[in-house]
Amino acid sequence: MSTTNHALPPGLPAPSTEEPLSAPYWKAAREGRLLVQKCGGCGGHQWGPEWICHRCHSFDLDWAEVKPRGRIYSWETPHHPVHPALNGHGPYTIVLVELPEADNIRMIGNLVGAPGAEPRIEAEVEAVFEPNDEASPPYTLVQWRLVG
């Protein structure tokens, strides 16, 4: 896969995809599905993953597929490279995306899509699954693009 399809250049730290607390998320992302924690006790969604439900204290946390749609809760566009892999890359946009259909849990990703797409709080976005097949082990990041 060409890296030009990726939001950021190669060389950034890869996610650890086999930790017990988060492995189901990463496995589903490889398949183009968005999985988040859902409590077997109270039914609430939770993110990021934790061993216990913060609402009802159940340890019976399961995984539920959620619609990969959300809205921008906040955003930032870093210019200063914080990692050698970003040297010379230029600014990129990070979005904090709220999932209204999953108790408003939030996720981090990059805003991808049309160059110059302007991030705006409340703007509707949809997930873009970004495979890193060449990585060992391979992994898929969940990015976001503006809808409409």
Place this chain on the structure above:
Amino acid sequence: MTERTLRGKAAIAGIGETTYYKHGQSPDAEFKLALKAVLAACADAGIDPREVDGFATYGNDRSEATRLAAALGIHELRFSNMHWGGGGGGVAAAVANAAAAVHSGMANCVIAFRSLAQGQFARYGKGAQAPMAMGEDAFLWPYGLMSPAQRFAMKITRFLTENGIRHEALRSIALASYHHAQSNPRAVMQGRPLDEAKYDASRWIIEPFHRLFDCCQENDGAAAVLVVPADRAKDLPHPPVYLLGAAQGGHHRSAAPVHNAPHYASAHFPTVARNLYEMAKCGPGDIDVLQAYENFTGGVLLGLVEHGLVKPEEANEFLVKENLLAPTGRMPLNTSGGNLAECYMHGLELVNEAVRQLRRTAINQVPDPEIAMVIGGPMVTPVSSLILGTEGTL
């Protein structure tokens, strides 16, 4: 039932610091800097350093209490305390922990300190160089979200956007620090003034609210305060500066992972500020002089708002340079130059400055202050803040 409080129970009897250096320019090892700051605080208090029986610090300070105790040959160590959390979120908490130790009888004479020569170890502001991101970081680092500035910037985007606050409000905070530093010989930025044009021309670190001068630098040095029971402080060389209130922590799930704090656009002071004022038995209108930790100017603004010192809807109008300057401003802020321009000593330099103001020996002295506030590092978890007062406030 006896009231449970630290108000008036402990005092800062001595303050000390080393020369402050630009990043990487300390001729001394970090631990030697810590020793010098401790000795300076003891000398200022007129107390034999061997009488120190406790150390409290924060931010994973590398100068360990046991090594300090051995190197200084103190008679006995009775209290050693590391406050959780990175950066300067724990600066006020370290002073409070020292005060709690001397008030409870666990110790008699406790140093709260910070020592930093970060360049001798690693660099702040750079992302981790590890090839793999573990735990929560797996959901952040691969997206290029790695540095403290990046961790906090979206809180600022959200808050300023929601409230219609302009970047100029943050600029005023930076200008105040640089202004005060120009008359402070301790300040690393003395001789390097900042004006509106220079600020506006500075490069983006992160859009939309972090230009270069909104961000702290990195410095080398150490600073310390000596905390003793209130009764003892009366017999020492300087007028005692009493702890009136202290609080630390964070509101409900403020540390929720992957930016999931329910009240997100926050510096994490809503409950801390409430508890602080409750102990201090005063309110925002009673604060005569203010030191507020600048990791990033947006965090200062949020901290001011959450301590009730500025209303969001008045921020554009109120946060102009003139209002923030000693001696005549309506709310003198960071009167020694603060983290931005005196020294990024993770806020311990702010505690020292608050003490100087209440002793009335500050370089940019506010007229006759009785109550000073120190707001610790904002937007981290846990955070902490502190209210200090003169004898007249007891």
